[in-house]
Amino acid sequence: MTEAATVISKVLVLDSDPDCQHALKDFCASHSLSPLRVNRGNLLAVLRSNVDLGAILIAERIGDDAQAGIELGRQVHQLRPELPIFLRREQLDGLDDLALADRSAFMAGYTLGHIARLESVIQDSIFCQYYPNALVRGITEITQTALRSQFQGLDLHIDTPYIVRDRLLYGEIFTLIPIESPWCRGYMSLQAIEANLQQLVKAEHTHISADDGDDFRNLNGLLGEITNLIWGAFKNRYGRLESSGPLLAQVPIIINHLHRYISFGSTDPQLCFRCTLTNPANPDMTPIVIYQRFIFNLSWRPEDFMENQASVENLVSTGELELF
Amino acid sequence: MAQILVVDDSSTVRNEVGDFLKSNGLEVAFAIDGRDGLSKLKADPTLKLVICDVNMPNMDGLTMAEKVRSELKNSSVNIIMLTTENSPAMKERGKAAGIKGWIVKPFNGPAVIASLKKMVA
Numbered sequence: 001m002t003e004a005a006t007v008i009s010k011v012l013v014l015d016s017d018p019d020c021q022h023a024l025k026d027f028c029a030s031h032s033l034s035p036l037r038v039n040r041g042n043l044l045a046v047l048r049s050n051v052d053l054g055a056i057l058i059a060e061r062i063g064d065d066a067q068a069g070i071e072l073g074r075q076v077h078q079l080r081p082e083l084p085i086f087l088r089r090e091q092l093d094g095l096d097d098l099a100l101a102d103r104s105a106f107m108a109g110y111t112l113g114h115i116a117r118l119e120s121v122i123q124d125s126i127f128c129q130y131y132p133n134a135l136v137r138g139i140t141e142i143t144q145t146a147l148r149s150q151f152q153g154l155d156l157h158i159d160t161p162y163i164v165r166d167r168l169l170y171g172e173i174f175t176l177i178p179i180e181s182p183w184c185r186g187y188m189s190l191q192a193i194e195a196n197l198q199q200l201v202k203a204e205h206t207h208i209s210a211d212d213g214d215d216f217r218n219l220n221g222l223l224g225e226i227t228n229l230i231w232g233a234f235k236n237r238y239g240r241l242e243s244s245g246p247l248l249a250q251v252p253i254i255i256n257h258l259h260r261y262i263s264f265g266s267t268d269p270q271l272c273f274r275c276t277l278t279n280p281a282n283p284d285m286t287p288i289v290i291y292q293r294f295i296f297n298l299s300w301r302p303e304d305f306m307e308n309q310a311s312v313e314n315l316v317s318t319g320e321l322e323l324f
Numbered sequence: 325m326a327q328i329l330v331v332d333d334s335s336t337v338r339n340e341v342g343d344f345l346k347s348n349g350l351e352v353a354f355a356i357d358g359r360d361g362l363s364k365l366k367a368d369p370t371l372k373l374v375i376c377d378v379n380m381p382n383m384d385g386l387t388m389a390e391k392v393r394s395e396l397k398n399s400s401v402n403i404i405m406l407t408t409e410n411s412p413a414m415k416e417r418g419k420a421a422g423i424k425g426w427i428v429k430p431f432n433g434p435a436v437i438a439s440l441k442k443m444v445a
Contacts (some may be wrong), residue, residue, distance in 0.1 A: 149430030150336065207340035218335055225336040228379070229429055232408015236428070239411075319432025321404065321440070323425045324418070 005136035007271070009054030009126050009163040010034045014043055014072065015088060016062055020112055024057060024088075027115055031122060034162075043072060047080055051170040051291070052272060054126045054163050055107075059088045066090075070102050077105035082167050082267065084125040086110065086118060093117065126163055129269055129296070132305045136161050138237055139273065143292060146229035147275060149319075150222065151205050154277045154288075163269040169260045170291045173197070173220060175227040176253075181238040183305050185298035187253075187264065188234070190227050191291040194219055200277070200288060223290075230292075237307055249298055266297035326353035326368070328440075331361035331376040331385065332406070337431070341375060341406065344433040350440070358383030362391055371401055373440065375427075378407035378414065386414065389421040404440075406431060 013024055013035045021037070028035040033054070038046050040062055047053075056076060062068035073085050084107035087095065095102075095109040108121045140158050147156055171193040179188045194216060200206055201213035201222070212218045251265035273292040279285040328350055330341050342352045353371070355361035357380040365371060374392075376385040383391075389403050404425040405418055415426055427436060 145430065207336055207343065209339065212339075221335045225334045228334065228408060232410075232429060235408070236410040319427065319430055320435040321425045321427050324415075324423060 003133040005131045005133040005161065006032070007127070007131060007136070007161045007163050008032045008034050009269075010036055010050075010052055011054055012043070012046065012050070012056045013037050014040065014062070014069070015057065015059040017059060020059065020088060023112055023115060027118065031119060032127070033122070040068065040072065044075065044079065047076060051166060051168040052162065052164045052274070053080075053083055053166045054269065055084045055086060055122070055165065057086050057088065060109075061090055070098065070105075073105045074102065080166060080168075082165050084108075084165065086121070088112065126165065126269055129163070129271070129300065130302045131161075131271055132302050134307065135238075135302075135305060136271075138307065139234070139292075139294070142230055142233040142237065143273060143275060145233065146226050147277070147290070149229065150207065150226050151200060151277055153205055153279065153281065154200075155280050157276045157278070159274045159276070161271060161273050164272050164293075165267075165269050167261050167263055169255075169262055171196075173223050174262075175223050177227050177231045179231065179234060179294065179296075181234075183299075183301045183303075184238075184296045186294065186296035186300070188227070188230065189291075189293045189295070190223055190230075191293070192223055192289070196286070196288045197222060199285075203279075203285075205279075226290075238305075239308065251297065264295045264297040266295070268295075268297060268300070270295050326351040326371060328373045328375060329353045329355060329361060329364055329368075329371050331355040331358065331374060331380070331388065333357050333377065333380040337377065337406070337429075341431055341433075344431070344437075345440075348433075348437050357381055358385055358388030358391075361385075361388050362396070365392055365398060365401065366396055369396075369398060369401075374401055374403045375406050376403060378405055378409045386417055386421060386423075389418065389423055393422050 011033050015021055025035060058069045058073055060069040069087060076085055087106045087109040089109050089111050093111050093114050095106055107125055110118050170191040173192050173194050175190045176187055179186050197219045198213050201208045202210050204210050206222060208218050254263040271294040275290045277288040328345055330338055330352055332338050333356055338354050345352045355364045359382045378385040385405055392398050402424045405423055406427045408429045410428045
């Protein structure tokens with residue numbers, strides 16, 4: 001088995017106790033978690049807008065209200081049931097003393113003195129998927145090649161990949177394509193904001209004529225072509241060399257426009273990449289973000305991960321004409 | 325009159341390849357899928373070269389290439405695939421259909437143009 005990739009996960013932290021904040025910060029730093037502090041007033045608003053969360057850490061006591069965290073946990077669970085919520089308690093570890101309805105809203109309860117116990121439950125709920133380093137590196141390379149072929153005169157930065165459990169859609173344009181190899185089956189999606197893509201077209205950073213930037217179909221096509229390039233390169237690098245089996249399972253994909261929510265029928269965390277395009281000649285330009293997600297919901301056997309060596313070598317000649 | 329037919333369901337690719345070929349002095353026509361490509365080739369048998377995607381709706385590029393030979397009886401037009409596909413099996417199918425070349429996307433214009441000019445000369 002190859003080395004596992006370093007991936008992080010963003011967690012919301014609602015805890016007003018300064019001592020606990022320090023302890024949680026240290027815990028997050030040593031467990032690949034990126035904490036984002038929120039308060040009681042903005043928690044639900046942040047939840048509605050944030051699309052790349054792995055979990056939420058809530059304190060049971062907030063200010064003078066000894067049980068405010070439980071009520072907030074109920075609300076959060078109703079709003080985003082896919083997100084695991086961890087409750088920091090004053091006296092008791094666990095959740096056994098809570099009412100059954102409240103207990104179901106939380107993944108685990110812990111006290112600061114036993115914060116180490118969070119490690120295993122975080123591991124189980126957020127980092128339960130193993131992602132080979134070679135796969136993460138390969139996806140990054142493939143994505144860079146695809147994006148650079150479609151955007152000129154821009155710098156590209158791809159952040160450290162991260163794990164999310166949320167199911168929210170980002171932006172307005174969303175592409176989805178099946179991904180398949182002998183060791184994985186699922187989907188890849190790209191998500192972007194239409195106005196951002198339009199800005200790049202009008203500034204002549206794409207292959208689309210600036211005059212055609214007002215037609216949303218051209219912007220759809222641009223994200224579609226990037227999706228196609230990544231899909232093809234993924235298939236060439238990791239795909240089946242022989243034909244696939246006779247019966248391959250499928251599950252319905254559910255999209256709820258009202259809540260900007262998509263479900264692939266699996267509760268597994270998703271592997272995400274945040275790709276940012278900036279213009280070195282125009283530092284004032286708002287960075288353009290494209291979110292890329294991999295959802296291996298139909299099959300995931302990283303122990304069988306392998307690359308097609310011949311295809312990797314062939315990538316060197318990508319774009320050139322091979323005459324028959 | 326166009327010398328080259330670019331067949332791709334992606335308007336982004338049609339723009340990219342078309343603009344590049346035009347900037348190199350070549351006349352270009354476009355089709356949005358294999359069925360449209362077959363129709364354009366039927367209407368204009370003088371086209372010298374087709375640059376064609378594989379994965380397209382309605383009719384894929386390899387099927388189109390096979391029909392160009394079998395239904396249109398056009399054995400003179402050169403067909404090159406421009407695709408994300410890179411499997412040996414697909415290339416073999418392409419060769420059997422009389423395809424002259426294969427380009428794995430993304431398109432690298434300068435690396436391709438010299439070969440194309442020789443083909444359409």
